[in-house]
Amino acid sequence: MATGKVAFHPELRPWLTPVVRICVCGDEGAGKSSLITSLVKDVFVTNKIQSVLPQINIPPSIGTPENVTTTIVDTSALPQERNTLRKEIRKSNVILLVYSDHYSYERVALFWMPYFRSLGVNVPVVLCANKSDLATDENTAQVVEDEMLPVMAEFKEIDSCIRTSAREHHNVNEVFFLCQKAVTHPIAPLFDSKEGNLKPAAVAALRRIFYLCDKDQDGYLNDQEMHDFQAKCFEKPLSTEDLENIKLSISKTTHRYDVDNGIDQKGFLQLNKIFAEKGRHETIWIILRKFHYTDSLSLRDSFLNPKFDIPEYSSAELSPIGYRFFVDLFLLFDKDNDGGLNNSELDALFAPTPGLPSLWLDSSFPATTVRNEGGHITLQGWLAQWSMTTFVSPTTTLSYLAYLGFEPAGARASTISALKITKPRKRRRRPGRVERNVVLCYVLGAASSGKSSLLDAFLNRPFDSLYRPSIKPRTAVNSVELQGGKQCYLILEELGELEPAILENQAKLDACDLVCYTYDSSDPDSFSHIVSLRQKYPQLDDLPAVYTALKADQDKTTQRSEMQPDEYTMSLNMSAPLHVSVTWNSISELFVTLAEAATNPSTAFPKSEEEPPDRTGVYVALGAVACAAIAAGMIWRRTTNAN
Numbered sequence: 001m002a003t004g005k006v007a008f009h010p011e012l013r014p015w016l017t018p019v020v021r022i023c024v025c026g027d028e029g030a031g032k033s034s035l036i037t038s039l040v041k042d043v044f045v046t047n048k049i050q051s052v053l054p055q056i057n058i059p060p061s062i063g064t065p066e067n068v069t070t071t072i073v074d075t076s077a078l079p080q081e082r083n084t085l086r087k088e089i090r091k092s093n094v095i096l097l098v099y100s101d102h103y104s105y106e107r108v109a110l111f112w113m114p115y116f117r118s119l120g121v122n123v124p125v126v127l128c129a130n131k132s133d134l135a136t137d138e139n140t141a142q143v144v145e146d147e148m149l150p151v152m153a154e155f156k157e158i159d160s161c162i163r164t165s166a167r168e169h170h171n172v173n174e175v176f177f178l179c180q181k182a183v184t185h186p187i188a189p190l191f192d193s194k195e196g197n198l199k200p201a202a203v204a205a206l207r208r209i210f211y212l213c214d215k216d217q218d219g220y221l222n223d224q225e226m227h228d229f230q231a232k233c234f235e236k237p238l239s240t241e242d243l244e245n246i247k248l249s250i251s252k253t254t255h256r257y258d259v260d261n262g263i264d265q266k267g268f269l270q271l272n273k274i275f276a277e278k279g280r281h282e283t284i285w286i287i288l289r290k291f292h293y294t295d296s297l298s299l300r301d302s303f304l305n306p307k308f309d310i311p312e313y314s315s316a317e318l319s320p321i322g323y324r325f326f327v328d329l330f331l332l333f334d335k336d337n338d339g340g341l342n343n344s345e346l347d348a349l350f351a352p353t354p355g356l357p358s359l360w361l362d363s364s365f366p367a368t369t370v371r372n373e374g375g376h377i378t379l380q381g382w383l384a385q386w387s388m389t390t391f392v393s394p395t396t397t398l399s400y401l402a403y404l405g406f407e408p409a410g411a412r413a414s415t416i417s418a419l420k421i422t423k424p425r426k427r428r429r430r431p432g433r434v435e436r437n438v439v440l441c442y443v444l445g446a447a448s449s450g451k452s453s454l455l456d457a458f459l460n461r462p463f464d465s466l467y468r469p470s471i472k473p474r475t476a477v478n479s480v481e482l483q484g485g486k487q488c489y490l491i492l493e494e495l496g497e498l499e500p501a502i503l504e505n506q507a508k509l510d511a512c513d514l515v516c517y518t519y520d521s522s523d524p525d526s527f528s529h530i531v532s533l534r535q536k537y538p539q540l541d542d543l544p545a546v547y548t549a550l551k552a553d554q555d556k557t558t559q560r561s562e563m564q565p566d567e568y569t570m571s572l573n574m575s576a577p578l579h580v581s582v583t584w585n586s587i588s589e590l591f592v593t594l595a596e597a598a599t600n601p602s603t604a605f606p607k608s609e610e611e612p613p614d615r616t617g618v619y620v621a622l623g624a625v626a627c628a629a630i631a632a633g634m635i636w637r638r639t640t641n642a643n
Helices: 032-041 079-091 102-118 140-154 172-184 200-213 223-234 240-254 265-277 281-290 320-333 343-349 358-362 379-392 394-403 451-458 496-503 506-511 527-536 538-542 565-571 587-599 616-642
Strands: 019-026 056-058 069-074 094-099 125-129 158-163 316-318 419-421 438-445 474-481 487-494 514-520 545-550
Touching: 019 032, 019 079, 019 102, 019 172, 032 056, 032 069, 032 172, 069 172, 094 102, 094 172, 102 125, 102 140, 125 140, 125 172, 140 158, 158 172, 172 281, 200 223, 200 265, 200 281, 223 240, 223 281, 240 265, 265 281, 316 320, 316 379, 316 394, 320 343, 320 379, 320 394, 358 379, 379 394, 379 438, 379 474, 379 487, 394 419, 438 451, 438 527, 438 587, 451 474, 451 487, 451 545, 451 587, 474 587, 487 587, 496 506, 506 538, 514 527, 514 587, 527 538, 527 565, 545 565, 545 587
Parallel strands: 019 069, 019 094, 094 125, 125 158, 438 487, 438 514, 514 545
Antiparallel strands: 056 069, 316 419, 474 487
């Protein structure tokens, strides 16, 4: 079957009812009007009908196998009607070219096809040999081989061919179905008839579909996976006989007989090639559209980027089923069971995607999260990385959920079900816990104060005494266990040379949950940087903060500042700086403190005066006395009334 490039009507989408406009062309007397009348009336009309029928609109429920609304336009080949013919051809989605004898057949190649090309139209053509009831001495196979295949080989625009008879109502419905199918299920994007192969874009899409259906990732679609594939795409069971026939067809065409383990990727591609060669390309399109592919063989934008609005002061996190999906994905691809994903395992995992998210590449993944001794990302680091990705860019997580084959529960559910939106945290100074499991902390401090080493310690990396100034922003994410056993994911971000730009960006500050002010307790000039930073950016006072004295394993020195760190924090009615060292095991307590401050922000704010004393006990006591007095009064009243 020859093919050509196909122009698609903008309404032709599988989730909407398509509209197909068919322009019926051909020489006078070829039977164009009779074919249309036979379709509409379901019988051959013997009376003379008008030379050109008016436009006919056929809804999906009337004689159309495809779920499309069909507009059929009859045309005249007379020279005086050439302007009308030209306009109708240019408005059409598909052309039905009808011939009925040797003369009109010769005109197909000599006039009609060159004429279509001269108009610059790029639509499929269905070639129809009408009045087959008059050619009793020729069978269909002979007509196809002698007449149709040569002209189809010459003109790639011809999508398919068929013999019909309006008088005998033979293949009348079928010819218009072919026209519909040429638009709704075009062969051109799928199959290169000249090379006899599936086109690269189709191969890439089908490989991804194979990957998603190979649930155990053993390289084969076993019988159960084939049954699941059949049910998903065609919503009907696959019989044992049909499955064996599929395996037999693949074995014969690939000269391979090792299908006992299942159908491998090569066999799956061969199966779809067979569909294309036999003119069953609608089967391939059903598969592609079930997996959300568009006419251009790209994934549907609404599937990759569903609408997901985050209210102000809220954030996005993975839901329990989202975490479950990424856990299962990790375990499935950790083929060597070493608790980490090496490069080849990561490549296999991200095979159905464009590759690692650009957000990960920009942040030097996997250096952003927890790795094992071999440098491979662990399950803890994998979940932390996706938690950070969802917090920073939920649209990235949604698109990769789609790429990786996340299947939501319920027909109407989408990838959004793998995410959740936290409650807005409008007023951080009010007592109470913030209901979010992923928090962001900016680590601020003077150069060489130990910020990078702090991030390394957070990721369980060994201490490196070599100083490397941070130029680009750097992030680290890990899970932290809070008091009571609850876990949260803490993102530490060192701002590098972008510090001024970020601190002047109110949106960036609104997204931040906490500031960790760090200084080198052995460097006398380190703490003054924090003082000048708070003076330069007073908006930092709107964020909870924790003060940290790093390098506590070295000799403490007096800071060259108007106030020493303890006095400075005391003047703010805040806790004194925590003295820690990345070489101490107790460094983990700092991360717990940071996470607790981020989830209980009111405990880490600068205060201009002492908090009012807690009189809750007094109020409770007064309430108890009042209740006792009321009860005594009621008892006395009952006693009085009884007497």
